[in-house]
Amino acid sequence: MTLEQIAAPGSEWWRSAVIYQIYPRSFADASGDGIGDLPGITSRLGSLKELGVDAIWLSPFMTSPQRDAGYDVADYRDVDPLFGTLADFDEMLAQAHARGIRVIVDLVPNHSSDQHAWFQQALKAAPGSPERARYIFRDGKGENGELPPNNWESVFGGGQWTRVTEADGTPGQWYLHIFDPTQPDFDWTNEEVREEFRSILRFWLDRGVDGFRVDVAHGMIKKDGLPDYVPPADADSMGGGEDDVPYWGQPGVHDIYRDWHKVMAEYDGDRALCGEAWLPTLKKTSLWVRPDEMHQTFNFPYLMTPWDAAQLRAVIRESLDEFGGVGAPSTWVLSNHDVVRHASRLALTADNPQGEGIGPKSPGKPDAVIGLARGRAATTLMLSLPGSAYLYQGEELGLPEAMEIPDEFRQDPTWFRTNGERYGRDGCRVPLPWTADAPAYGFNDTGASWLPQPDEWARFARDVEEGDAGSTLNLYKLLIGLRREHALGSGSLVWEDGGDDTVAFRRGDIHVVANLGTEPVELGDVTFLVQSEAFTGTALPPNTAAWFTKD
Ligand code: NOJ
Numbered sequence: 332m333t334l335e336q337i338a339a340p341g342s343e344w345w346r347s348a349v350i351y352q353i354y355p356r357s358f359a360d361a362s363g364d365g366i367g368d369l370p371g372i373t374s375r376l377g378s379l380k381e382l383g384v385d386a387i388w389l390s391p392f393m394t395s396p397q398r399d400a401g402y403d404v405a406d407y408r409d410v411d412p413l414f415g416t417l418a419d420f421d422e423m424l425a426q427a428h429a430r431g432i433r434v435i436v437d438l439v440p441n442h443s444s445d446q447h448a449w450f451q452q453a454l455k456a457a458p459g460s461p462e463r464a465r466y467i468f469r470d471g472k473g474e475n476g477e478l479p480p481n482n483w484e485s486v487f488g489g490g491q492w493t494r495v496t497e498a499d500g501t502p503g504q505w506y507l508h509i510f511d512p513t514q515p516d517f518d519w520t521n522e523e524v525r526e527e528f529r530s531i532l533r534f535w536l537d538r539g540v541d542g543f544r545v546d547v548a549h550g551m552i553k554k555d556g557l558p559d560y561v562p563p564a565d566a567d568s569m570g571g572g573e574d575d576v577p578y579w580g581q582p583g584v585h586d587i588y589r590d591w592h593k594v595m596a597e598y599d600g601d602r603a604l605c606g607e608a609w610l611p612t613l614k615k616t617s618l619w620v621r622p623d624e625m626h627q628t629f630n631f632p633y634l635m636t637p638w639d640a641a642q643l644r645a646v647i648r649e650s651l652d653e654f655g656g657v658g659a660p661s662t663w664v665l666s667n668h669d670v671v672r673h674a675s676r677l678a679l680t681a682d683n684p685q686g687e688g689i690g691p692k693s694p695g696k697p698d699a700v701i702g703l704a705r706g707r708a709a710t711t712l713m714l715s716l717p718g719s720a721y722l723y724q725g726e727e728l729g730l731p732e733a734m735e736i737p738d739e740f741r742q743d744p745t746w747f748r749t750n751g752e753r754y755g756r757d758g759c760r761v762p763l764p765w766t767a768d769a770p771a772y773g774f775n776d777t778g779a780s781w782l783p784q785p786d787e788w789a790r791f792a793r794d795v796e797e798g799d800a801g802s803t804l805n806l807y808k809l810l811i812g813l814r815r816e817h818a819l820g821s822g823s824l825v826w827e828d829g830g831d832d833t834v835a836f837r838r839g840d841i842h843v844v845a846n847l848g849t850e851p852v853e854l855g856d857v858t859f860l861v862q863s864e865a866f867t868g869t870a871l872p873p874n875t876a877a878w879f880t881k882d
Contacts, residue, residue: 345603346660347820348385357762365779369415373423383811386433398513403444433541441547442514467507488748519551548606552583568686570609588624613653620659640847661718674706675732688754704874711863711876714810715843729803732758767792845876
C-alpha cells in the first residue's frame with residue numbers, strides 16, 4: 332500500500348468528532364463524598380447527549396493513591412474505590428454506547444505510582460536486578476553516590492531524581508521521575524514493560540473502549556546517556572519550547588506507537604490513540620500521527636496561541652498543512668485539566684507559562700467579561716474547523732478559572748514542589764455547577780466538594796444556562812448541532828480576507844469570521860447562523876465571532 336492510499340482521509344469517527352473531556356473527580360459525585368465518580372458520570376450522560384458530543388474522554392480513574400489526581404496509577408486494570416468499581420465502569424460504558432457516545436480512557440504509560448507492585452518490588456530488589464530494570468535506577472555521582480545522576484528538573488519543581496534506601500538500610504541508588512517522586516518513570520527500552528502495556532491496552536479494548544488518550548506521549552524514551560540539560564527559564568512545564576530536550580520527543584517513542592497501532596488494529600470499530608505530546612513545532616507533532624502511529628495528537632500550539640489574529644491564522648494554516656501532510660486530521664483544543672481555562676486565559680495581561688496557574692497574588696488577572704466573550708468567540712471559531720475538537724468539562728458553561736482558591740485547599744503537586752511559587756492547575760479542576768439552588772451546585776447531594784466552588788458560580792449552573800437562550804451552554808449546543816448538520820468536521824477550508832484583525836474563512840457555503848481587534852468589522856449583506864454574542868446590524872463587534880451565509 333502506498334502512503335497516499337493509507338493516508339487518504341476515511342470516514343473514521345475520530346477524524347471529525349467532538350470529544351468531551353471528563354475529569355471524573357470534578358464532574359458529578361453520586362456517592363456524596365465530595366469527589367466525582369463513575370456512577371455520577373453515568374447519571375449525567377443525558378446532559379452530554381443533549382450537548383451533542385460524539386465521544387467522551389475520561390481522565391484516569393484507575394487504582395491510585397491520587398498524588399497527582401490519578402495520573403499516578405498503582406493498578407492499571409482496576410478502578411480506584413474513590414470512583415467506583417469495574418462494574419460501574421462497564422455500566423457507564425454500556426450506557427454511553429447506548430446513547431451513541433464513544434468512550435476514550437486515559438492511559439498513563441510514562442510512569443506508574445510508587446505504590447505500583449512493580450515499583451515496590453524494585454525498591455526491595457538489588458541494584459542491577461530485573462525488578463529495578465523496569466524503572467530507571469542509576470547510581471549517584473560524587474564520592475559516595477550522594478549526588479543525582481544528572482541535573483534534570485522535574486515538571487512539578489525540584490529535581491527528577493530521588494535516592495532510595497537499600498534493603499540493608501544504606502543510602503542507595505536514585506530513580507528518575509519527570510513528575511513527582513511518587514511517579515517513577517518506566518524504562519521503555521525494557522521489553523517486559525512493552526509487553527505489559529500491550530496487555531493493558533487489550534484489557535481495556537476487550538471491555539469495549541473506543542480509544543486511549545496517551546499521557547506524556549512525548550516523554551517515554553530518554554536520550555542515551557541521560558545527558559545534563561537545563562530548560563530555558565520561560566519554558567512551559569510540559570515541554571514545548573526547544574527541540575532537543577533529552578526527555579521530550581526523543582525519536583525512539585515512535586517504535587512504541589507503531590507497535591500499539593498494531594494492537595489497536597486487532598480490534599474492530601476504528602479504535603483510536605490520541606497522544607498528549609507537548610512539542611516545539613507542529614511539524615514535529617505531526618510525526619506522532621503518521622499513518623502507522625497514533626490516530627490523533629492534541630494540537631497544543633493551537634491551544635497556546637494568544638488572542639492575536641495573525642498568530643491564530645498562522646497556526647490554523649500550519650496545523651492543516653502539517654497534519655494534512657501525513658494524512659491525519661488536525662485536532663483543536665482550547666482547554667483541559669492542565670491549563671488555565673480559556674474563558675480566562677485569553678484575557679490574561681501578564682505572562683503565564685503553562686503550569687503556573689492563577690492565584691490570589693498572580694499579576695495580570697483577566698477581565699471576566701472580556702475573557703468570556705473571547706472564550707465564546709474562540710470556541711465559535713474552533714467548532715467550525717475541519718478535524719476533531721476536544722472540549723473540557725465546564726467550558727460549555729463558560730466557566731472561568733477559579734482564581735481565589737485558599738492555599739489550604741490546593742492539591743496540585745506543583746504547588747507543593749515549588750513551595751507555592753506556582754499555583755498549578757487546581758483552578759481549572761473545581762467541581763462543576765449543575766443546579767444553582769442546590770448543595771455543591773448539584774455536584775452531589777451533600778454539599779461536599781474536594782475543591783471549594785466559587786460563590787459566584789450559581790450563575791454558571793447548567794440549569795440556569797439551560798433556561799437562558801443567550802447562555803454559553805446554548806451557544807455550544809447550537810454550534811455542535813450546526814457543525815454536525817453541515818458536516819464541518821471534515822472537508823476543506825477556503826481562506827477569506829476579512830482584514831488584519833480577523834480570522835476569516837469559508838467552509839462550503841458557511842462563512843466564519845472572528846474579530847480579534849478593537850473596532851467593529853462590517854460584514855455586509857449576510858444571514859447569520861451563529862453570533863458568539865448577540866448583536867444587531869451587520870458589524871461584527873470586537874471579541875466576537877459569527878457564522879453566516881451570503882445570498
Ligand atoms: C499530563 C497530565 O495531563 C497531567 O495532569 C499529569 O500531571 C502529567 N501528565 C503527569 O502524568
